[in-house]
Amino acid sequence: MQNNVRANIELGAQIAIAIAVLVVSGVLVKRQFFPRQLSPANVPRISAGERLELSDVDWKQNKRSLVFFLNKDCHYCTSSAPFYRQLTEEAARRSVKSLAVLPNSIEDAKAYIHSIDLPIDDVRTGPLSSYKIPGTPTVLFVNSRGTVERAWFGDASGKEKQIREEFLALVEKPLSTDSPQ
Numbered sequence: 001m002q003n004n005v006r007a008n009i010e011l012g013a014q015i016a017i018a019i020a021v022l023v024v025s026g027v028l029v030k031r032q033f034f035p036r037q038l039s040p041a042n043v044p045r046i047s048a049g050e051r052l053e054l055s056d057v058d059w060k061q062n063k064r065s066l067v068f069f070l071n072k073d074c075h076y077c078t079s080s081a082p083f084y085r086q087l088t089e090e091a092a093r094r095s096v097k098s099l100a101v102l103p104n105s106i107e108d109a110k111a112y113i114h115s116i117d118l119p120i121d122d123v124r125t126g127p128l129s130s131y132k133i134p135g136t137p138t139v140l141f142v143n144s145r146g147t148v149e150r151a152w153f154g155d156a157s158g159k160e161k162q163i164r165e166e167f168l169a170l171v172e173k174p175l176s177t178d179s180p181q
Helices: 002-033 075-093 106-115 160-172
Strands: 065-069 097-102 122-125 138-142 148-153
Touching (some): 065 075, 097 106, 106 122, 138 160, 148 160
Parallel strands (some): 065 097, 097 122
Antiparallel strands (some): 065 138
């Protein structure tokens, strides 16, 4: 009788351990393959028509800029880097400046930009929330008044053609049509 009770207790314990392992494994797999949405509803998000306040950036001199908000620890930033490289090269051919803002130290930010081979004109650091950036990657097209004309949020995978077409349409607009502040 004692052996049956002991065997039942051991069996119950093994089942409980197996269930716990499955639950923990499921949570880890879910977090890895299905990360939470980048932009919860309560996080402020910059949008077209708003002014981007980046200290010491002369928007008039830049005329038009692509501003990349990245993070060295962001998987989507790294996986989108080949497309961002093409976009910045196209931007440079069309006299559009490119800037990157990262929440990391300036040394880490520059090292990351170099590691993904992104041809950026200027690298800045600062807390992304102060620019109303809900997550990385985020790319903004900014006119000569510092006003955001278009914002692209999240992983660029699968959206490259749309982003490129929208970017080219913005670049083709005459400079005089930049929105007033």
